[in-house]
Amino acid sequence: MARTQVTIDFETSHLIFPTIIATVLTLLFLTIVIRDRSRIAGSGAYWRQTFASMDKVRFFGTLVLTLIYFWLMVPVGNMWPNTGMGFLICSVPYVFAVGLLYLHERSLRNMIPVAIMAAVAPPLAWWLFSYIFFLSLP
Amino acid sequence: MFEFITPLFCLLIIGGTFLGIIFGSIPGLTATMAVAVCLPLTFPLGLENGLALLLGLYVGGISGGLVPAVLLGIPGTPSSITTTFDGFPMAASGEGEKALRIGIVSSFVGGLISLGILFAFAPTLARFAIEFSYVEKFLIILFALTVMAALSKDLLLGIFSGVLGIFLSLIGRYDISDGGNGKMRLVPQEWDYYLDNGFSLLPVLIGLFGLAAILEQAEIGVPKGHSREDLKVGGESTFSFGIFRNQAGNLARSSFIGTFVGILPGVGGSAASLLGYSNAKTFSKHPQTFGKGEPAGIVASESANNGLTGGALVPLLSLGIPGDATTAILVGAFTLQGIQVGPLFIGNNPDTWNAMIIAMLLANVAMFMMMYIAIRHMALVVTVPKHILFPIILMMCVVGAYTINYGIMFDVWTLLIFGILGWLMVKLRLEVAPFIIGFILGPSSEVYFVKSLESFGDLTIFFTKSWIAVVLWILIIGSLVGSFYMSRRNADQNASGRAVG
């Protein structure tokens, strides 16, 4: 009976569960490495294949645009504190740029709906959330 | 007795439900947020009218979550994660309208069943709920975690993903308001400025399901989406109420599960739909169709998460203890009006109690009618060209992530981090569904596990605490055995059909 008894020190109790989970995770990882060793060995080719067949412009374009969008939002918003302008000013070009990026035939006729969407959607969201629902935006 | 039913009362319910549906339908906005945003409006409205608005928002918000779950594969609220598993595959094959109709009918039934239970048994059930100590709550969470196994395509990789989810959910402080000691762990020194509270659930969720899905589409060049002709809408939809003929058991069971999980304070809403879903799969005659567009999966998920609505009000109104995050905000509506909630609430305020029941009933009916009519148009969302739809989704994900904790920029970065992680996971054949389940349930499994040992000081307590614990163990073992058996059978089938793989 005594064997099953445990005393938990409250001050260090934040480490108990992470330790258990980390141990389980490591064991599972090792099992996977052993079971799937051939697949892992072939992963170089798999990734080369992935990158070769990838639409790099659209994929990395999305990432880069999103990164810039997130990065600029706060500094821009800080010029007009607590108005949500950072969100509004950054969202319009972002929505437009991502729209263009995903567009297949970039003719003027096809770009018009993208431009309209970029001009309408962010101000609408901004107005709704900052004025009607009174929520903070960057 | 029913003098509180005025045109304004009804209007507020309808308006609340409508707004709730919109909040629920937008990825990143939740029922909880809808209620929080409108709480200050209720002060001048008075208690009954204020509650009418808030309960409408609650019912609408929980139900609206199914729309993006089905059409976009992004759960609008954490409790509609399981709806994406079968709803999205159905939408992908043009059956979006059918999936939505199934979901709405199930939501409606779940809402009504739980409301009936709330009305008839609230005090009795609350008494039962407090029989659940740390130990039983841990076992309930553990039971919900076994769903990971049932949802895994590859058992080993699936469980690894789930445990990874738990691990990442532990990052940050051991939350003091849950009973932890407030100390930081698993955070590199330079990051503690940001990771103080770890990663928030909602940004993680929309990162994994929203941004990651868009990245996957970008990777393959954003192919053209559905056109109007691919969709089975209106007369072409194969929906009929006959679908529910075989689902009566599933509907009732899932609604009860949802209600019951709602009753347990501190277990959390997402566990409701998870348990409903896994039970439906276990009891199904053809479990292998789950996750590939099985209507029964939607039935289970949606009736369970709407079952939550009535359930979560049980401990609130009979003990003064909220059953989930949304009802926690409802407490504010009562205190704003100087009304106490506690064991005497129902007896002391029979009018308010009646008003709440009527409001919930009307909200469910309003939700059903509005959504049922709107479905035809909603289902067409997937025909919006992706170069229009995706940028808007991305922008709304940012709004949701930033506003969920009332303006924290790191939550927006979390969205990006988990978007990329979600894309990587698919490449590495890790599984997103078990991962998010681990992530959601990780913190409560920690608290209840550690607190059980801290309080009782003995490992055997998990088996000997009460008869409830024994029953829960039987369920846990049953669920695990079922999953292993199923995975073995799948492996055999795959082995016999090698040509495919």
Place this chain on the structure above:
Amino acid sequence: MTISRRNFLATSAAGAVALAAPSLARAQQLPRNVRLVIGSTSTGGDTYQNSSIVADALAEHLGINIRVDAVGASEGFRALGRDSRGTTLMMFHDQSYLGNLYGREGYANPFEAYTVGQTVSINPGNAYLVPKSSTYNSMEDIFNAAVAGERVRVAIQPGGVSEIGFSAMKNAANVRAPGSADNLVAVNTGGQSDKNQTMWDDLADCINGSIQANEQFTQIDDDTAMKFVWITARQATLQQAPAEGMGNTTREDLLKYATPATSVTLDGSQDFTFDKEFFFLFNKEMDTAIIDQLDEALTAIYTEGAIQERQLGSFFIPNFLNFADAQAHLQAKNETYRNVLAQIS
């Protein structure tokens, strides 16, 4: 790497602000759009309610927008630390310095790191309860039990407002009989429902609670029933509460559980008290003209008198102290509790 890039962006943004924002010329006033962050993440809790009552009144009085954001303590302090323009203010309660006194991670000394400002209200509800069937009927019984060597387990959420009363109990026990404090043991748990649950699971003999959340349990008669043993508020505070008290417990009844009727001694001569007060916190570098403006506005609002009704309606006690008075008051409070904690550690 990341840090330097962040700094670079911050500096360039600040430069842009200086060039682009003429509105900053009149920085001595609260800007048109103010964000009031609070130290709690709950929008249903007492911090949010008190903050929104004050924010509404101020916004109307000054004709500006004030948005209350429930970002929680650590993010609230960070947001306050980042912004010295007066566009971000914070409202929180005694937890802001108690967290520091208890040595919790993430809590700086608010008197040094920030400027502690005006108090606005008190939540007088902090209380301790025992099961109705308990053999303890009063704090007196509990102290006597501790002296007699009986272990009394008290459920609290550690490291702040919920623990301070427990610390005071330990201190009082030692004043009465040195060493008897060792028999008062903390059961560390979370929010109110967790504390109640520890009582029902027989893991605690006494719990921290509140008048608002627990009063109804004192009016029932089953095995979930409770009874008050101590209310930590000052007598003067409770006397300002509505005469009908809370639920079926009148103000007269409530006073029986507070000093001087129920005594938890501080040093043998005077009693320990704790009022949970809500007050402003400002960025250290913020223009003091804004503080003056707030002093003026709040004085006018409290003289007018409507805000008091709203506060009392939600069982909060109006308690406006202007900047200078509030600073002196809160510093003194901080010192008292620092001493209590020094005595028992």
